[in-house]
Amino acid sequence: MAHALHRKQLLIITIICFLVIVIKLFHLQVLGGKRYLRLAEANRIRKIYTPAPRGKILDRHNLPIADSRPAFAISVIPCEMDSLTITNLMRFADIDDERIKNWINDVAYLRTPIKVKRNIDIKSVLKLEENSHLLPGVSVEVEPVRVYPNGSAYAHTIGYLSDVSPDELQNDTFYKPWHYVGRAGIELQYEKYLRGVDGIRYTEIDASGREIGPIKEKREILPSAGYDVQLTIDVQIQNLAYELISKYKRGAVVGIDLSDGGILCLLSYPGFDPELMTRGISATEWQKLISNKSSPLINRTIGSAYPPGSTIKPILALQALEKNLIDAYTRFTPCQGSFVYGNRTYRCLSKHGSLNLSSAIVHSCNIYFYQLGLKLGVDNIASFLQTWHIDDRTGIDLIGERKGNVPSRKYLDNRYGKNRWTTGLLPNFAVGQGEILTTPLQLASIYAAIANNGVYYTPHLLKAVKNGDKVIESYPVQKQQLNISDKNISIIKQALKEAVEKGTGGGAYLGNVTVAGKTGTAENPPNLDHAWFVGYAPAENPQVLFCVIVENVGKGGAIAAPIVRELIRKYFEEKNRSVTHE
Numbered sequence: 384m385a386h387a388l389h390r391k392q393l394l395i396i397t398i399i400c401f402l403v404i405v406i407k408l409f410h411l412q413v414l415g416g417k418r419y420l421r422l423a424e425a426n427r428i429r430k431i432y433t434p435a436p437r438g439k440i441l442d443r444h445n446l447p448i449a450d451s452r453p454a455f456a457i458s459v460i461p462c463e464m465d466s467l468t469i470t471n472l473m474r475f476a477d478i479d480d481e482r483i484k485n486w487i488n489d490v491a492y493l494r495t496p497i498k499v500k501r502n503i504d505i506k507s508v509l510k511l512e513e514n515s516h517l518l519p520g521v522s523v524e525v526e527p528v529r530v531y532p533n534g535s536a537y538a539h540t541i542g543y544l545s546d547v548s549p550d551e552l553q554n555d556t557f558y559k560p561w562h563y564v565g566r567a568g569i570e571l572q573y574e575k576y577l578r579g580v581d582g583i584r585y586t587e588i589d590a591s592g593r594e595i596g597p598i599k600e601k602r603e604i605l606p607s608a609g610y611d612v613q614l615t616i617d618v619q620i621q622n623l624a625y626e627l628i629s630k631y632k633r634g635a636v637v638g639i640d641l642s643d644g645g646i647l648c649l650l651s652y653p654g655f656d657p658e659l660m661t662r663g664i665s666a667t668e669w670q671k672l673i674s675n676k677s678s679p680l681i682n683r684t685i686g687s688a689y690p691p692g693s694t695i696k697p698i699l700a701l702q703a704l705e706k707n708l709i710d711a712y713t714r715f716t717p718c719q720g721s722f723v724y725g726n727r728t729y730r731c732l733s734k735h736g737s738l739n740l741s742s743a744i745v746h747s748c749n750i751y752f753y754q755l756g757l758k759l760g761v762d763n764i765a766s767f768l769q770t771w772h773i774d775d776r777t778g779i780d781l782i783g784e785r786k787g788n789v790p791s792r793k794y795l796d797n798r799y800g801k802n803r804w805t806t807g808l809l810p811n812f813a814v815g816q817g818e819i820l821t822t823p824l825q826l827a828s829i830y831a832a833i834a835n836n837g838v839y840y841t842p843h844l845l846k847a848v849k850n851g852d853k854v855i856e857s858y859p860v861q862k863q864q865l866n867i868s869d870k871n872i873s874i875i876k877q878a879l880k881e882a883v884e885k886g887t888g889g890g891a892y893l894g895n896v897t898v899a900g901k902t903g904t905a906e907n908p909p910n911l912d913h914a915w916f917v918g919y920a921p922a923e924n925p926q927v928l929f930c931v932i933v934e935n936v937g938k939g940g941a942i943a944a945p946i947v948r949e950l951i952r953k954y955f956e957e958k959n960r961s962v963t964h965e
Contacts, residue, residue, distance in 0.1 A: 428585055428586070428587060428588070428598055428601075429460075429585070429586050429587075429588050430495065430583060430584075430585055431496060431583070431584050431585070431586060432495070432496075432559060432561070432581045432582070432583055433581055433582035433583065433584060433605070433606045434526045434527060434561060434562075434579075434581055434606065435527070435578075435579025435580050435581050435582065435606035435607055435608055435609065436451040436527035436579055436606070436608045436609070437449075437451055437527070437529060437544075437563070437577045437578060437579060437608070437609045438576060438577045438578075438579070438608060438609030438610045438611045438612060439451075439611045439612075440541055440569055440570075440577070440611070440612050440614065441611055441612070441613045441614065442613075442614055442616045442617055442618040442621075443613065443614065443615050443616060443617055443645070443647075443846055444617065444618075445613065446618045447532060448531070448532070448533065448537055448541055448614065448616065448618065449529060449530070449531050449537075449541055449569075449570070450529075450530050450532070451527035451528065451529055451530065452527065452528060452530050453525050453526070453527060453528075454501065454502050454503075454525070454526060454527070454528040455502070455503045455504075455505070455507075455508050455523055455524070455525060455526075456498050456500065456501045456502070456503065456523070456524050456525075456526045456561075457472070457476055457498065457499050457500040457501075457503060457511065457521065457522075457523060457524075458496035458497065458498055458499070458521070458522050458523075458524050458561075459472070459496065459497060459499055459520055459521050459522075460493070460495070460496055460520040461493040461497060461520075462493060462520075463519055463520030464520050464521075468517070468518060468519060468520060468521065471514065471517045471518055472499070472518060472521055475507075475510050475511055475514050475517075475518070476499075476500055476503070476507060476510075476511060477507060478499070478500060493560075495559075495560075496522065496524075496561075497560045497561060498526075498560070498561045501526070501528065501662065501663075502528060502662050503523075508523050511523055526561070528661070528662075529543075529544050529563065529657075529658070529661050530658065531656075531657045531658055533618070533621075533622060533625075534654075534656050534657070534658070535625075535653070535654030535655055535656055535657075535679075536621060536622060536625035536650065536654065537616075537621065537654075537657075538568075538651075538654035538655050538656070538657045539567075539568060539649070539650075539651040539654060539682035539683075539684070540568050540569065540616070540649045540650075540682075540781070540844070541568045541569050541570060541657060542565060542566060542567030542568020542569055542570035542571050542572075542657065543565075543566055543567055543568070543570060543657035543658075543660035543661055544563040544564060544565055544566060544570055544657075544660070544661045545563065545564065545566050545660060545661065545663075546562075546563065546564070546663075547559070547560065547562040547563070547564050548564075551564060557578075559581065562578075563661065564578075565577065565578075566660070567782070567783070568781065568782075569612060569614065569781070569844065571782060572780055572781055572782060572844075573612045573845070573848070576609060576610040576612055576848050576855075576856075577609045577610065577612060578609050579606060579607055579608045579609040580606065580607040581606050582603065582604045582605045582606035582607070583603070583604040584597065584603040584604075585597065585598040585601040585603070586598065610848050610849060610850050610855055611848070611849045611850070611851075612845065612848055612849075613845075613846045613847045613848075613849055614646075614844050614845060614846055615640060615645030615646050615647065615843065615844055615845070615846045615858075616646060616647065616648065616649070616844065617638075617647045617648065617954075617957070619953065619957055620638055620647050620648045620950060620953060620954060620957075621638075621647075621648045621649075621650060623949065623950060623953050624636040624638070624648050624650045624946075624950060625650055625652070627946045627949060627950070628650060628652045628931070628933065628946065629652055629653075631652075631933050631934070631936055631942075632653075632677055632934065632935065633652060633653065633677050633678075633683070633933070633934040633935070634652050634683070634931065634932055634933040634934055635650060635651050635652065635683035635684045635687070635823045635931070635932050636648055636649075636650040636652075636684075636823075636929065636930070636931050636946070636950070637649060637650075637684055637823050637824050637827040637929065637930045637931075638827075638927065638928070638929045638930075638950060638954075639827055639828070639831045639840075639842060639927070639928045639929075639930075640926075640927065641831055641834055641835055641840075641919065641925050641926055641927060641928055642926065643840060643860045644828075644831070644840025644841055644842050644843055644860065644861075644862070645842075645843060645844075645846065646779070646842055646843065646844050647927065647954070648929070648950070649684050649685075649781075649824075649844070650684065651681065651682045651683040651684050651686075652683075653675075653677050653679040654679055655672060655679045655680065682783055683823065683932070684822065684823050684824050685777075685779065685781060685783060685784040685785065685822055685823075685824050686783050686784070686785055686822070687785075687822060687823075688785060688786075688787050688788060688820035688821060688822050689820060689821065689822075689823075689905050689913055689915075689932060690815055690816050690817065690819060690820060690905040690906065690907075690913075691815040691819060691820075691821050691826055691903055691905065691915065692814070692815040692816070692902075692903030692904045692905040692906075692912075692913070692915050692939065693747045693749075693752075693814060693815055693887075693901065693902060693903045693904060693915075693939075694815060694826060694830075694901050694902070694903035694915050694916075694917055694939075695812075695813075695814070695815035695819060695903070696743075696744055696747065696752050696813070696814065696815070696901070697744055697833070697875045697878065697879060697901055698767070698768075698771065698829060698833075699752070699755065699756065699759060699764060699767070699813055700740055700743075700744060700752075700755065700875060700878075701767075701833070701867065701871055701872065701875050702759060702763060702764070702767035703755055703758065703759055703763075704740075704868070704871040704874060704875075705767075705867060705868060705871055706759070706763060708758050708759065708763075709740060709755070709758070710740075711739065711740050711741060711874045712739050712740070713739065713740055714737050714738065714739055715750075715751055715754040715755070716750070716754060717735075717736045717737040717738075717750075718731050718733070718734060718735035718736060718737075718738065718748050718749075718750035718751060719734050719736075719750075720733065720734040720750075721750075722749075722750045722753045722754070722810070724753070724757070724807060724810060725805070725807050727807060729749065729750075729753050729810045729811075730749065731748055731749040731750045732749070733746070733748075735748045735750070735751075738751055740874070740878070741874065741877065741878040741881065744875070744878035744879070744881075744882060744886075744901070745878055745881045745882045745885065745886035745887070746886050746887065747882075747886070747887045747901075747902060749814050752810075752813040752814050753810035753813055753814070755813055756809040756810050756811075756812055756813025756814075757806065757809050757810065757813075759809070759813070760806075760809070761790070761791070761792055761795070761806070761808075761809060761812075762791075762792060764790075764809070764812055764813075765789050765790065765791035765792065765794075768789045768819065769789055769791075770865065771825075771828075771829045771832070771839075772825065772828070772839075773786075773787040773788070773789050773819075773820075773821050773825055773829075774786055774787060774788065774789040774791075777824055777825055777828050777841065777842050778841045778842075778861075779824060779841070779842045779843060779844065780843050780844050780845050780858070781844060784822070784824070785822060787819075787820050787821040787822055787825050788818060788819065788820035788821075789819065790808070790812060790817065790818035790819060794818070795808070795818075798818070815903060815905065816905070816906050823930050823931075823932050824842060824930075826915075826917060826930055827842075827917065827928060827929075827930035828840075828842055830900075830901075830917045830919065830928060830930065831919070831928050832865060833872060833875060833876065833879075834876070834899075834919040834925035834928055835925065836869060836872055837864060837865040837866075837867040837869070837872055838862055838863070838864055838865075839862065839863045839864075839865055840860065840861070840862045841860075841861040841862070841863075843858050843860070843861075845858040846858060876899060876922070879899035879900055879901055879922070880897065880898075880899040880922040882899070882900065882901055882902075883897075883898045883899060883900055883918065883922075887901075887902045887939075887940045888900045888901060888902050888916065888918065888940060888944055889940065889944070890902075890916070890940050890941060890943075890944030890945045890948065891916060891918045891944040891945070891947050891948045891951075892948070893920070893948055893951060893952060896920050896921055896951060896952070896955055897920060897921045897922040897923060898918050898919070898920045898921075898922060898947075898948065898951060899918060899919055899920070899922035899925075900916060900917055900918025900919065900944070900947065901916070901917055901918075902914075902915065902916050902938070902939035902940040902943070902944060903915030903916070903917075903939045904937070904938050904939050905932075907934075907935065910935050911935040911936060911937055912935070912936075912937055912938070913932055913933065913934050913935065913936075914931075914932065914933045914936050914937060914938055914939040914941070914942040914943040915930075915931070915932050915939045915943055916930075916931050916939045916940070916943035916944040916946070916947050917929070917930045917931075917947075918944070918947040918948075918951065920951045920954075920955075926954075927951065927954050929946075929947045929950045929951065930947075931943040931946045931947050931950075933946070
């Protein structure tokens with residue numbers, strides 16, 4: 384009886400176990416079949432992204448300023464890495480940075496490849512391939528890397544790339560851990576066009592994590608390169624500007640196409656190697672950059688503001704004409720080399736005698752303009768400088784532009800205290816010293832508007848966004864007609880022409896092309912003065928303008944004017960050559 388009961392209990396237990404197994408199998412194969420199939424495939428199939436090359440950055444003639452080339456990179460699958468593999472990787476790939484080990488451990492949950500070292504040489508590639516059996520989850524891939532053929536000559540304008548940040552990965556689903564992102568200049572400004580769309584391929588892997596071959600059932604998606612960004616920059620002009628300005632310690636050059644405000648040249652010197660940033664700058668290299676007294680990271684064309692010196696004189700003369708305070712024939716107390724106002728003596732570099740307005744500009748007479756400044760007054764000076772946007776940004780399509788400074792009544796009250804400043808400041812303002820500050824781009828834009836008879840173009844770098852030969856987007860040229868008399872502008876333009884022909888701007892004289900322009904010397908105590916020159920050509924039908932500042936070298940006529948002369952010469956040589964070839 385007891386034996387029969389025992390058999391019955393055993394049978395019931397067996398049936399229950401069988402039913403449990405059946406239910407479990409049903410759950411695995413029917414209810415969860417698709418899920419577990421996906422898990423099995425995930426262990427057998429690896430999804431690999433193929434990085435897309437960034438679009439090219441081209442000059443106005445389609446010459447490359449930034450491009451991409453193939454390079455080797457080491458990728459790892461974090462979830463397949465153990466401590467021994469990481470140790471082997473660091474040994475065979477010559478990685479001695481413990482941060483790499485910590486980083487791999489931090490993302491150990493990831494099943495997708497991440498880059499741990501880029502731009503590796505062929506010797507390292509061969510070493511890794513020879514020891515691949517000791518490196519499960521490690522692969523060598525080919526990826527596009529950014530190259531800048533002309534390096535530091537374009538660093539501030541083009542910018543540079545660096546690895547995507549954790550915040551960007553979290554906030555923008557487009558980015559993947561291996562992506563580069565534009566950090567400055569055009570690379571940042573037009574990131575959305577330049578970045579490409581990665582491709583995807585699927586490969587079968589063995590138990591050790593090594594690739595066996597492609598999965599035929601899964602179609603490969605090819606990478607799509609980013610759009611090309613064509614700029615208004617002319618590399619021939621920019622390269623010459625770099626050659627000329629690099630003879631000095633610090634300076635900036637701006638070139639403008641007067642037909643539409645397109646930037647021909649935007650150069651800040653000294654610069655830096657943008658590839659240094661892209662491939663990952665070391666702490667030592669970074670410290671060397673930021674401790675450099677010449678501040679190579681600053682874009683002087685849009686990020687530094689200087690006293691304009693005597694380049695301000697034609698601008699204030701135009702305001703005095705507009706206000707009917709003077710005419711072309713107005714003369715003040717003759718220049719005897721000094722001028723006394725209040726308890727202060729203001730000086731000139733020469734004894735010019737009696738001058739009219741045009742002669743005062745041609746010979747850059749300080750005494751004439753000290754008196755003109757007093758006649759204008761602070762409100763007239765400030766309002767006219769604001770008309771030219773000196774206290775604002777030009778609106779160029781580049782991040783990092785700063786404003787200039789206009790010494791308005793409000794500004795002076797804030798700086799010195801209400802009623803604590805005197806009109807003794809005005810003579811200095813009239814010769815471009817003191818609190819008037821302008822960036823090289825701002826000053827270039829003002830003179831461009833004078834050359835264009837009062838038409839102010841917003842300066843721009845973008846010419847077009849292109850997909851091959853197809854234009855995706857063109858820059859919408861923006862212009863404003865300033866309310867200034869043609870007659871008064873003509874008076875100033877004639878004086879600027881004569882300043883080069885027989886005045887302080889003689890260093891810009893070219894002969895076969897008529898140049899108009901103005902020198903400037905910006906005081907920078909206790910250091911040497913900054914040298915300015917702004918010039919355009921041809922004077923009778925302006926096509927191109929250049930603005931140059933060279934820091935701490937002395938007078939503008941001797942240093943900056945010859946640089947403008949050579950840039951104008953190059954512009955017309957190149958233009959004539961292109962016409963001949965057509």
